[in-house]
Amino acid sequence: MTLPAASHDPSPTSSPSPSESILVRAARGEQVPHTPVWFMRQAGRSLPEYRALREGVPMLQACRTPDLVTEITVQPVRRHGVDAAIFFSDIVVPLHAVGVDLDIVPGTGPVVAQPFRTRADLDRLPELTPETVPDITQAVRQTVSELGATPLIGFAGAPFTLASYLVEGGPSKTHQHTKALMYGDPELWNDLCARLAQISGAFLRVQAEAGASAVQLFDSWVGALPRADYLRFVEPHSRAVLEGVADLGVPRIHFGVVTGELLPDMAAAGADVIGVDYRVSLTDAVARTGGRYAVQGNLDPALVFAPWEALEAKVRDVVEQGRQAPGHIFNLGHGVLPDTDPTVLTRVVELVHEVSAR
Numbered sequence: 001m002t003l004p005a006a007s008h009d010p011s012p013t014s015s016p017s018p019s020e021s022i023l024v025r026a027a028r029g030e031q032v033p034h035t036p037v038w039f040m041r042q043a044g045r046s047l048p049e050y051r052a053l054r055e056g057v058p059m060l061q062a063c064r065t066p067d068l069v070t071e072i073t074v075q076p077v078r079r080h081g082v083d084a085a086i087f088f089s090d091i092v093v094p095l096h097a098v099g100v101d102l103d104i105v106p107g108t109g110p111v112v113a114q115p116f117r118t119r120a121d122l123d124r125l126p127e128l129t130p131e132t133v134p135d136i137t138q139a140v141r142q143t144v145s146e147l148g149a150t151p152l153i154g155f156a157g158a159p160f161t162l163a164s165y166l167v168e169g170g171p172s173k174t175h176q177h178t179k180a181l182m183y184g185d186p187e188l189w190n191d192l193c194a195r196l197a198q199i200s201g202a203f204l205r206v207q208a209e210a211g212a213s214a215v216q217l218f219d220s221w222v223g224a225l226p227r228a229d230y231l232r233f234v235e236p237h238s239r240a241v242l243e244g245v246a247d248l249g250v251p252r253i254h255f256g257v258v259t260g261e262l263l264p265d266m267a268a269a270g271a272d273v274i275g276v277d278y279r280v281s282l283t284d285a286v287a288r289t290g291g292r293y294a295v296q297g298n299l300d301p302a303l304v305f306a307p308w309e310a311l312e313a314k315v316r317d318v319v320e321q322g323r324q325a326p327g328h329i330f331n332l333g334h335g336v337l338p339d340t341d342p343t344v345l346t347r348v349v350e351l352v353h354e355v356s357a358r
């Protein structure tokens with residue numbers, strides 16, 4: 001595969017091993033020379049070199065083709081000089097791998113052929129083992145080797161967010177069938193989430209054992225729940241995922257959107273780093289989690305469309321607020337928007353490095 005010209009060396013010699021990289025050290029709350037930065041959804045539609053590689057290749061096929069996964073994962077590191085790569089995959093890849101009939105529809109997201117609503121549907125959700133995903137092991141290994149000193153972040157979807165796609169059959173703003181199942185048949189809900197926790201945990205383990213230096217659990221849509229429901233129906237399952245990978249020694253980042261009310265519980269569920277969306281200031285996030293956790297976030301992804309002076313002030317503010325936490329990983333408050341000008345993201349990376357340098 002021909003690679004576009006490198007503008008940033010993905011393996012700077014200043015940082016010897018990805019497990020001692022500034023991203024991992026910031027996640028552990030250790031002193032770092034500058035704030036590490038990466039962007040959720042950095043590997044994707046905002047990059048022309050990504051669109052060129054994906055031409056005519058369906059998303060799920062791309063995710064199961066190790067050479068493509070490696071190249072797409074490394075692209076944003078090369079272009080932006082970010083301090084970490086996020087594995088190119090999707091939260092539904094492990095579901096697809098265990099045999100769930102689903103597709104990722106461009107512009108829509110994951111669509112499940114037959115939504116999960118009854119106990120019999122559990123039969124369509126077998127456990128995930130490393131043998132289910134040899135391509136993922138291979139893709140992680142070769143990506144880690146290509147990245148050199150830059151750490152790779154592995155990820156998985158959390159039980160609630162995965163359950164929402166399975167039960168709704170696709171993206172939902174209301175999560176109405178999911179909540180109906182949760183309340184209508186709590187036992188089935190728990191069995192479904194326990195199965196999803198196994199799949200999610202095993203998928204994280206595969207990535208960490210193949211060389212990922214950190215993992216992120218995405219519970220993107222859990223902010224749809226009030227706190228009492230989170231604690232009763234979701235937290236035990238997310239805890240099972242996070243505590244299930246504690247022995248691997250890689251930092252665990254726990255992220256969701258509109259989770260201001262849930263931050264303390266999401267942190268206490270077994271996270272080392274709490275992901276903060278752009279609706280809550282880092283100052284408030286630190287206060288709400290008792291100053292005990294490293295934080296990740298939280299520039300509003302829409303602000304990269306604002307004039308540079310306004311964006312610059314906002315970036316400086318986020319860096320400044322991040323100093324109140326034991327560790328800070330600069331990120332957006334949610335994923336990169338598709339129309340984002342990638343050159344602005346590169347400037348943000350440079351600015352974060354410059355203003356946070358100690």
Ligand SMILES: Cc1c2[nH]c(c1CCC(=O)O)Cc1[nH]c(c(CCC(=O)O)c1C)Cc1[nH]c(c(CCC(=O)O)c1C)Cc1[nH]c(c(C)c1CCC(=O)O)C2
Nearest residue numbers: 040041042043044059088089090091106107108109218220
């Ligand atoms: C909820 C969720 C999904 N997938 C993911 C989440 C959690 C993060 C979040 O909260 O945004 C996670 C994800 N999806 C993708 C990544 C890759 C790595 C990265 O962050 O750069 C990651 C980490 C690639 C992708 N995942 C998807 C694409 C686009 C696929 C395409 O081009 O057809 C990519 C590059 C598809 C997808 N998959 C999903 C959605 C909502 C979409 C977008 C639908 C659309 O607007 O097209 C489910």
